[in-house]
Amino acid sequence: xxxxxxxxxxxxxxxxxxxxxxxxxxxxxxxxxxxxxxxxxxxxxxxxxxxxxxxxxxxxxxxxxxxxxxxxxxxxxxxxxxxxxxxxxxxxxxxxxxxxxxxxxxxxxxxxxxxxxxxxxxxxxxxxxxxxxxxxxxxxxxxxxxxxxxxxxxxxxxxxxxxxxxxxxxxxxxxxxxxxxxxxxxxxxxxxxxxxxxxxxxxxxxxxxxxxxxxxxxxxxxxxxxxxxxxxxxxxxxxxxxxxxxxxxxxxxxxxxxxxxxxxxx
Numbered sequence: 001x002x003x004x005x006x007x008x009x010x011x012x013x014x015x016x017x018x019x020x021x022x023x024x025x026x027x028x029x030x031x032x033x034x035x036x037x038x039x040x041x042x043x044x045x046x047x048x049x050x051x052x053x054x055x056x057x058x059x060x061x062x063x064x065x066x067x068x069x070x071x072x073x074x075x076x077x078x079x080x081x082x083x084x085x086x087x088x089x090x091x092x093x094x095x096x097x098x099x100x101x102x103x104x105x106x107x108x109x110x111x112x113x114x115x116x117x118x119x120x121x122x123x124x125x126x127x128x129x130x131x132x133x134x135x136x137x138x139x140x141x142x143x144x145x146x147x148x149x150x151x152x153x154x155x156x157x158x159x160x161x162x163x164x165x166x167x168x169x170x171x172x173x174x175x176x177x178x179x180x181x182x183x184x185x186x187x188x189x190x191x192x193x194x195x196x197x198x199x200x201x202x203x204x205x206x207x208x209x210x211x212x213x214x215x216x217x218x219x220x221x222x223x224x225x226x227x228x229x230x231x232x233x234x235x236x237x238x239x240x241x242x243x244x245x246x247x248x249x250x251x252x253x254x255x256x257x258x259x260x261x262x263x264x265x266x
Contacts, residue, residue, distance in 0.1 A: 037082060037152065037178050037192060037193075038082060038108070038110065038111075038118040038119075038123075039082060039083055040110050040111065041083045041084060041085055041088070041111070043085060043087065043112055043113060044085055044086075044087025044088055044090075044112070045085065045086055045087030045090065045112065045113070046113075047063065047113055050065055051063055051064065051065050051086065051113075052064050052065070052066070054106060054126075054129055054130065054133055056116070056125065056126060056129055057125075057129075058116075060109060060114075060115045060116035061114065061115045062106050062107060062108075062109065062114040062115070062116075062126055062129070062130075063086060063106065063107045063112050063113040063114045064086070064104065064105065064106035064107070064130060064133070065086050065089075065090075065104070065105055065106075066102075066103075066104045066138065067093050067096075067097055067102060067103040067104070067105075068102050069097050069100070069101060069102035069103075071100065072097075072100055072101050072102040073100070073144065073262075074101055074102070074144055074145070074146045074167060074262055074265075075101065075102040075103060075104060075134065075138075075140050075144060075145055075146070076096060076101050076102070076103040076104070076145075076146050076147075076148040076170075077104055077105075077127070077130060077131055077134060077145055077146070077147045077148065077157075077160065077166075078093070078096075078103050078104065078105040078148045078150070078153070079105070079127055079147070079148065079149045079150065079152075079153030079154070079156050079157045079160075080105060080107075080150055080151075080152075080153050081150050081151035081152050081153055081173070081244075082151060082152035084111075085107050085111050085112030085113075086105060086106075086107050086112050087112065089105055092247065093105075095247060095255075099255040099258065099259065100259070101146075101262075103148075104130065104133075104134050104138065105130075106126060106127070106129075106130040108122075108123045108126055108156075109122050109123070109126060114126075120155070120192045120193060123155070123156045124155070124156045124159040124160070126156070127153075127156035127157065127159065127160050128156075128159070128160055128163060128164065131145070131147075131160050131164050131166075132164075142164070142165040142166055142167070143165070143166075143167050143266075144167060145166045145167060146166065146167050146168050146169070146170060146262060146265075147160050147161055147166050147168070147169045147170070148169075148170045148172070149169070149170070149171050149172070149174060150172045150173060150174075151172070151173045151174065151175075151216070151217060151243070152193070154171040154172070154173075154174030154175070154193075154195055155174075155178070155192070155193030155195060156193075157169060157171065158171070158193075158195050158198050158199065158202070159198075161202055161204055161206075162198060162201065162202065165204075166204055167204070167205075167262075167265045167266075168204055168205040168206065168207065168261065168262065168265050169202065169204055169205070169206045169207070170206075170207045170209065170258070170261070171195070171206065171207070171208050171209070171222075171225060172208075172209040172210070172246065173209070173210060173211070173214060173216070173217050173222075173243050173246065174195060174208070174210075174217065174221065174222065174225055175193070175195065175217045175221045176194075176195055176196035176221050176224050176225060177191045177192065177193060177194045177195060177196060177197075178191060178192040178193045179191040179192065180221075181216075181217055181218075181221070195225060196224060196225060196228055199225060199228045199229050199230075200228055200229070200230050202229070202230075202231050203231050204231060205231055205232040205233065205234070205261070205264070205265055206229045206231055206232075206233050206234075207233065207234040207235065207236070207258070207261040208222050208225050208226040208229070208233070208234075208235045208236075208237075209222075209235070209236045209237075209238075209246065209254075209257075209258075210222025210223075210235075210236075210237055210238070210241070211237075211238045211240070211241020211242050211243060211246050211249070212237060212238065212239050212240060212241060213240045213241060213242055214241065214242060214243040215242070215243065216243035216244070217243060219237070222235075222237065223237075232264075234257075234260070234261045234264070236250075236253075236254070236257040236258070238250050238254075
């Protein structure tokens with residue numbers, strides 16, 4: 001029969017091995033997550049006169065574009081997903097214009113024709129830079145700006161809403177946090193874009209849009225985000241809806257529900 005001290009020693013070795021394996025996996029997950037969160041898609045546009053370049057505080061040049069609409073009451077600060085660029089937005093931004101909105105968007109660092117290296121901090125800072133450009137250069141009042149974060153873009157969108165005034169926030173296909181898209185439960189330290197933890201502190205109205213058949217960011221993320229909001233809130237949960245192309249899938253109801261939310265804003 002094995003002696004108790006030997007058993008404890010063996011157990012200790014197993015614990016140490018498991019702890020070491022966890023540290024290695026967590027370390028690898030950190031660097032792998034950066035590539036997964038910030039993939040660089042093919043560039044789909046050129047810097048024509050339709051685009052402007054914003055200069056970050058560290059000198060990095062960021063590409064941006066304004067879609068004006070003289071009849072619009074609100075301008076969307078549109079923060080795109082992680083495999084898009086401004087060229088991609090040109091394919092579906094006219095739908096927002098026809099629904100009665102203007103829009104302004106930028107490419108995060110290393111996306112499209114923007115320079116620099118993307119990180120959570122840089123992406124949030126660049127989104128705030130875009131907001132400040134809308135206020136100072138375009139002259140759009142804070143109560144006429146709606147922050148619209150799609151997928152990854154909801155992360156910097158929540159951060160802009162924490163640091164700047166706006167009429168409202170829309171989160172479409174958003175996650176509770178970046179790591180939990182893969183792990184569902186918190187497993188590793190250093191999680192990024194912890195939207196769920198930040199939402200209860202927001203005071204502006206928030207709308208959550210999510211498809212129930214989203215196989216990129218599962219629907220439970222949208223439900224948890226909606227439940228966590230303590231400010232005035234609205235939702236559009238689309239039965240059978242996917243992650244990409246949700247507006248097309250939903251049809252006219254998409255614009256109608258978005259209009260109901262924006263009409264409710266003071």
